[in-house]
Amino acid sequence: MKALFIGGTGTISMGIVRRLAEDPQWELYLLNRGNRMSEVPEAVKQIIADINDEEDVKKKLDGMTFDVVSDFIAFDVSSVERDYRLFEGRTNQYIFISSASAYNKPAASYVITEGTTLANPYWEYSRNKIACEEFLLRKYRENGFPVTIVRPSHTYDERHIPLGVHGNKGFYQVIKRMQEGKPVIIQGDGSSLWALTFNRDFAIGFTGLMGNRHAIGEAFQITGDEILTWDQIYRTIADALSVELKAYHVSSEFLADVGEKYGYDFRGQLLGDKAVSVVFDNTKLKRIVPQMTTNIPFNEGVRRVLDHVLSHSEEYEEDPDFDKFCDKVISALEDAKKKVLE
Incomplete structure (x- = not known):
């Protein structure tokens, strides 16, 4: 054929x-x-x-x-x-x-x-x-x-870490933030479901x-059958890196609004996709492709990716603009919390 x-x-x-x-x-x-x-x-x-x-x-x-x-x-x-x-x-x-x-x-x-x-x-x-x-x-x-x-x-695939929030140059800067002990932004409260x-x-x-x-x-x-929360996804990545996850939760609506000012389409990528809990019923596919299943769970898949990423860092580009964006958002929200509590 x-x-x-x-x-x-x-x-x-x-x-x-x-x-x-x-x-x-x-x-x-x-x-x-x-x-x-x-x-x-x-x-x-x-x-x-x-x-x-x-x-x-x-x-x-x-x-x-x-x-x-x-x-x-x-x-x-x-x-x-x-x-x-x-x-x-x-x-x-x-x-x-x-x-x-x-x-x-x-x-x-x-x-x-x-x-x-x-x-x-x-x-x-x-x-x-x-x-x-x-x-x-x-x-x-x-x-x-x-x-x-x-x-x-x-x-x-083995070249890309799946994330909810990242810059225009991809996931690599988020991995660097994890390695450097910096907080990483997760949309919502991290409890929404994802495949x-x-x-x-x-x-x-x-x-x-x-x-x-x-x-x-x-x-x-x-889609695969494995369903994880976004906190579980990020925690699995941190575990594979042998670092502590410092999760900083930010509402998707806030990220959508502030992201537009910095050239990030979080409105589409979050409100239009990753902010929503999803569980896919794959019954229709399995009826005609019964061998379809999850053979590579995320805890295994992410280690395969990191093996490649950490040994081929020259293929990935740092994103200082997104790094600054994360620091600004976290700093602004922390200042706002202090004012509310005063």
């Missing part, structure tokens, strides 16, 4: 690529600009192209058909419209990577199923994913376009949907 991935070298997709590279049933092609070719397994074939150059992509795919096409870098309707033009009649299944952040905010229930309403007034990213889903399902209903929708939640999925576990669910006729015209959320 032949599959084409657009992108294919990101956090979610690389776990799938590595799994398929070891599966003799699949012949896998990646279409991207070739920026991370050294990390792609030898068995995977590369098509070097910019997916936004539609005419060039048409030429390079001339005469090719696929059992599965999946676009890992489609974030707006114009992208899936382009994919529809390119792959209608050329694939037996088109898998769209949506997002679990598309589910209704504020949440009507903390238990999420594929039938939960899609609506997110806080985050444009999520609204764009919803619009993409609506376009593709319309094409399925009207023209039989063989779409499958996948909704990941918080998926991580984390290592990308190799995600790949089990995803590959189980590939070529599966029961998946056509359907949406599936793919």
Whole structure:
């Protein structure tokens, strides 16, 4: 069977690529600009192209058909419209990577199923994913376009620590704050529930949907079964670092407001996603992919990540601006507490 991935070298997709590279049933092609070719397994074939150059992509795919096409870098309707033009009649299944952040905010229930309403007034990213889903399902209903929708939640790999609050340069500065004995900001009171999925576990669910006729015209959320509070997540990271966690809890609403002044989109990332408790009911996925389960719990996954991060610190950039932001927020809130108590 032949599959084409657009992108294919990101956090979610690389776990799938590595799994398929070891599966003799699949012949896998990646279409991207070739920026991370050294990390792609030898068995995977590369098509070097910019997916936004539609005419060039048409030429390079001339005469090719696929059992599965999946676009890992489609974030707006114009992208899936382009994919529809390119792959209608050329694939037996088109898998769209949506997002679990598309589910209704504020949440009507903390238990999420594929039938939960899609609506997110806080985050444009999520609204764009919803619009993409609506376009593709319309094409399925009207023209039989063989779409499958996948909704990941918080998926991580061996290069990225999953956090609730971090700066524009990623998680690394938060890890440094922990190592330096500084307080780290956690949204809310740290008790809201969250699901984390290592990308190799995600790949089990995803590959189980590939070529599966029961998946056509359907949406599936793919997450691990492990549910943790945000305090537990940060405490697990601190334990792996062998440091004391100095948690400083700040309301998500306050972070959303103050973050805008410093260029941080906490409104979308917190109020539109991570501030809300979620427990995903994965019954629908497990019905057709029964092998889907959590094989790499967070306490193991985070140690794998830190092994890489601490031995490859040159790959990560410090973020002094976010460091100052954290100190300012904590100092301002401590001053406010003192005034209230006086």
